[in-house]
Amino acid sequence: MVSRVTDDYVAMATAGCAAICEPAFWAGFDRSSPQGFFDYFRQLTEHEPKRAAKFGVPHYCWLCINPKEAEDVKLATEVIALIPQFLAAPTVLGIGEIGLNKNSRNELKVLELHVDLAARHGQLILVHTPHLEDKLKGTRLILDVLKNDRRIQPERCIIDHVEEHTVKLVLDQGCWAGMTLYPETKCTAARAVDILECYGNERLWMNSACDWGISVPLAVPYAALEMRRRGHAAAAIDGAIFGNPLRFLSQCPKFKPAS
Numbered sequence: 001m002v003s004r005v006t007d008d009y010v011a012m013a014t015a016g017c018a019a020i021c022e023p024a025f026w027a028g029f030d031r032s033s034p035q036g037f038f039d040y041f042r043q044l045t046e047h048e049p050k051r052a053a054k055f056g057v058p059h060y061c062w063l064c065i066n067p068k069e070a071e072d073v074k075l076a077t078e079v080i081a082l083i084p085q086f087l088a089a090p091t092v093l094g095i096g097e098i099g100l101n102k103n104s105r106n107e108l109k110v111l112e113l114h115v116d117l118a119a120r121h122g123q124l125i126l127v128h129t130p131h132l133e134d135k136l137k138g139t140r141l142i143l144d145v146l147k148n149d150r151r152i153q154p155e156r157c158i159i160d161h162v163e164e165h166t167v168k169l170v171l172d173q174g175c176w177a178g179m180t181l182y183p184e185t186k187c188t189a190a191r192a193v194d195i196l197e198c199y200g201n202e203r204l205w206m207n208s209a210c211d212w213g214i215s216v217p218l219a220v221p222y223a224a225l226e227m228r229r230r231g232h233a234a235a236a237i238d239g240a241i242f243g244n245p246l247r248f249l250s251q252c253p254k255f256k257p258a259s
């Protein structure tokens with residue numbers, strides 16, 4: 001939402017969005033210092049919830065240094081050290097979106113630092129998986145890191161951007177799986193509903209890519225229309241787009257969507 005205009009808040013409120021959960025992400029450019037992240041964390045925890053409240057939508061966030069900026073381990077270590085002071089904020093859901101971008105050794109090290117941070121502070125975890133040809137290998141590496149840390153409970157982790165070839169690995173480990181919807185590239189609404197139909201909607205949910213690039217804040221409501229077009233029952237649609245996120249996010253006691 002930090003890259004979006006108020007019209008998007010109006011559209012989401014009108015479509016019935018009960019809460020917005022914004023991950024800390026890449027801003028479209030690499031930040032040059034830990035101070036840049038400090039201000040970004042303030043924007044996510046102080047300013048954006050106030051802006052969203054003007055449109056009646058509760059705003060929550062996740063905090064981390066995202067994988068795309070995690071190649072510099074020294075910078076990442078300094079940014080991670082800033083995070084604990086923000087964790088008590090009333091709208092912080094957990095640590096994310098952490099994960100891998102190019103599956104490099106440094107990214108893996110920073111992922112482990114984030115997982116340790118989440119474990120020490122009892123936080124939920126939101127994970128970004130790499131795109132295209134790096135996705136399968138990256139998803140396996142991420143799942144291994146989570147499995148190797150005995151403090152981590154898989155049901156408190158959501159692995160995002162799953163596709164047909166990674167969703168089963170994630171569900172089999174006991175984690176939640178997120179499908180990020182894009183208008184044309186990557187996972188479209190039609191593909192996401194195909195995946196739901198193949199793998200059930202026990203621990204699966206959909207979210208909208210919503211950033212500085214070509215993306216659609218209403219992608220989840222559009223996917224609901226796709227489910228309706230295919231004849232899914234209203235209760236099943238509600239479970240997929242509202243009930244499941246609610247079940248996962250309610251593991252954080254701070255999470256209170258609009259009723």
Ligand SMILES: [Zn+2]
Nearest residue numbers: 097128129161
């Ligand atoms: Zn991501």
